[in-house]
Amino acid sequence: MTAIFDSLRNRNFSHDHLRIIKSVDKYDHIFSDWLRIIFQWIFYSVLCQLVDIFGIISNIINIICFVKQGFHDTVNISLL
Incomplete structure (x- = not known):
């Protein structure tokens, strides 16, 4: 996972993109994959x-409900 972020850091991004990448990288290991x-x-x-x-x-x-209504109507038969 960190290899992906390292490759993204080497590219030319604006500061907003780098801030998002750093915030995602900071929370990278809250849960292990096994626990997830x-x-x-x-x-x-x-x-x-x-x-x-x-x-x-x-x-x-x-x-x-359809049995109580009876089988007089063809719609009841088709829906049952």
Whole structure:
């Protein structure tokens, strides 16, 4: 990561660009890559499970509503 910033420092940038590069380089090692991967894995696995459970529950509610309305309408049959 620092090799990228070193190569960018050698180019002719304005002072604003160099300030941004230095601020990014200063916070380069807050979390290790391994810790970031673990956080992403936990976050995505929990988020995906919550979305899946919400989808299953909402589909069950929709099925119950369409069954209670009856099958007289062709729209209810196609949506079920």
